[in-house]
Amino acid sequence: MTSLAHAALDQLSALLGKRCLTDPDSAQRYGVDWTKVWAPAPSAVVLPETTEEVQQIVEIANEHGLHLVPSGGRTGLSAGAVAANGELVVAFDRMNRVLDFNEYDRSVTVQPGVVTQQLQEFADSKELFYPVDFASAGSSQIGGNINTNAGGIKVIRYGMTRDWITGLKVVTGRGELLDLNKGLIKNATGYDFRHLFIGSEGTLGFVVEAAVKLARRPKDLTALVLGAPGFREVMKVLHAFQKDIDLTAFEFFSDKAMAHVLEHGVAKPFDSDCPFYCLLEFEQLSEHTGERAMEIFEHCVEQGWVLDGVMSQSLGQLEQLWQLRERISESIAPHTPYKNDISVTVSKVPDFVEDVDKVVQDAYPDFEIVWFGHIGDGNMHLNILKPADLPKEDFFRQCGDVSKWVFEIVQKYDGSISAEHGVGMTKKPYLSYSRSEEEIAYMKAVKAVFDPNNVMNPGKLFDV
Numbered sequence: 001m002t003s004l005a006h007a008a009l010d011q012l013s014a015l016l017g018k019r020c021l022t023d024p025d026s027a028q029r030y031g032v033d034w035t036k037v038w039a040p041a042p043s044a045v046v047l048p049e050t051t052e053e054v055q056q057i058v059e060i061a062n063e064h065g066l067h068l069v070p071s072g073g074r075t076g077l078s079a080g081a082v083a084a085n086g087e088l089v090v091a092f093d094r095m096n097r098v099l100d101f102n103e104y105d106r107s108v109t110v111q112p113g114v115v116t117q118q119l120q121e122f123a124d125s126k127e128l129f130y131p132v133d134f135a136s137a138g139s140s141q142i143g144g145n146i147n148t149n150a151g152g153i154k155v156i157r158y159g160m161t162r163d164w165i166t167g168l169k170v171v172t173g174r175g176e177l178l179d180l181n182k183g184l185i186k187n188a189t190g191y192d193f194r195h196l197f198i199g200s201e202g203t204l205g206f207v208v209e210a211a212v213k214l215a216r217r218p219k220d221l222t223a224l225v226l227g228a229p230g231f232r233e234v235m236k237v238l239h240a241f242q243k244d245i246d247l248t249a250f251e252f253f254s255d256k257a258m259a260h261v262l263e264h265g266v267a268k269p270f271d272s273d274c275p276f277y278c279l280l281e282f283e284q285l286s287e288h289t290g291e292r293a294m295e296i297f298e299h300c301v302e303q304g305w306v307l308d309g310v311m312s313q314s315l316g317q318l319e320q321l322w323q324l325r326e327r328i329s330e331s332i333a334p335h336t337p338y339k340n341d342i343s344v345t346v347s348k349v350p351d352f353v354e355d356v357d358k359v360v361q362d363a364y365p366d367f368e369i370v371w372f373g374h375i376g377d378g379n380m381h382l383n384i385l386k387p388a389d390l391p392k393e394d395f396f397r398q399c400g401d402v403s404k405w406v407f408e409i410v411q412k413y414d415g416s417i418s419a420e421h422g423v424g425m426t427k428k429p430y431l432s433y434s435r436s437e438e439e440i441a442y443m444k445a446v447k448a449v450f451d452p453n454n455v456m457n458p459g460k461l462f463d464v
């Protein structure tokens with residue numbers, strides 16, 4: 001570990017005892033997320049258990065000029081929670097309790113270290129539903145989800161994390177505790193700071209408590225996996241289903257993505273090989289919905305938009321079909337992927353994908369390019385896989401060069417360079433492709449208000 005001012009370390013140890021860690025294993029464990037670009041090098045790791053302790057940590061940081069990095073489930077993909085420069089990591093694993101539940105408000109109050117799946121299971125135990133879901137739900141924490149405004153596989157129906165947070169308690173970079181919006185549905189009293197903190201990547205303060213809204217449990221979820229001859233056909237299928245059915249998900253993946261998950265032991269859904277696949281899901285609110293889905297499926301086949309397909313007949317089959325999509329990220333991970341998480345409005349998706357695909361195919365004739373994502377909400381994951389014999393540094397450098405061309409197209413289409421993974425360090429150099437100079441100046445000014453000494457996660461999102 002790099003050296004932290006002795007006086008600061010003494011104060012932290014006096015405050016937290018054994019919950020102030022300076023051993024190399026803890027540094028490795030708490031100083032990284034799922035990006036493998038920067039090596040972890042924090043000065044120390046602290047594990048607060050109360051809001052008061054969080055406030056005192058922030059006060060010590062201000063006094064000694066420490067830099068603080070929030071750490072949740074560490075499943076991030078943009079290096080937003082990486083401590084690579086001697087920072088103090090503040091990990092929320094010990095603040096992981098459900099504090100309150102109110103069935104009339106359909107609201108649950110949680111600490112930031114509650115794991116997403118723990119929240120989903122709690123909601124289920126109350127016969128309710130927390131709908132924000134993604135493959136890393138088993139380890140990601142709600143505090144991290146709030147800091148990145150996490151999205152995932154159900155956004156088409158339920159929106160992002162932002163749409164489910166009705167209240168936030170935060171400790172600002174000044175060490176003050178703010179109680180934001182207090183669980184209210186309606187509150188027209190000026191600036192809603194809750195929304196400033198959601199998606200702020202820990203640059204303004206720490207989330208120490210959140211009030212989360214819950215939904216009705218979905219009824220008889222059913223999935224269809226369909227094979228399509230081309231990408232444009234996938235979008236026609238989306239349109240055909242959406243005209244009649246409220247979809248809870250519409251995901252797509254290419255044949256290359258399919259090949260990787262099959263190699264990882266997931267069962268093939270049907271015999272035909274197709275260039276593209278989509279997975280769509282809906283609630284069977286009545287028998288009629290299933291019949292209507294079959295009619296639309298047949299229509300898509302007649303039109304030549306669908307080559308083959310399968311529909312789940314049980315919860316087990318539904319879960320099996322979801323594996324095809326949810327396990328893509330882990331199945332390509334051994335190939336050191338360079339990730340892009342880009343979005344445009346849904347109507348622009350076909351032209352946008354065609355333009356980007358042309359650029360990356362030309363730029364990387366020897367690299368494998370894997371497309372998949374949440375196409376129903378306009379979010380594509382573009383992963384470039386590293387050839388086994390190419391050194392990691394050369395690979396990332398080449399990918400970085402091409403990113404500029406990709407992001408020029410994103411800008412042309414008024415899209416986002418980070419739809420749901422955040423900016424962190426990986427996308428920081430490209431922020432101006434999605435946000436104007438004026439906007440970035442306002443962002444910096446806002447940070448200065450909440451965190452005047454720049455103790456909160458510096459070097460992420462933008463440089464001050």
Ligand SMILES: O=C(O)CC[C@@H](O)C(=O)O
Pocket residue numbers: 134135152326328329339340373381382383
């Ligand atoms: O690995 C990726 O590029 C995407 C990860 C995640 O957002 C997903 O949708 O599976």
Ligand SMILES: [Zn+2]
Pocket residue numbers: 152373374381420
């Ligand atoms: Zn995703």
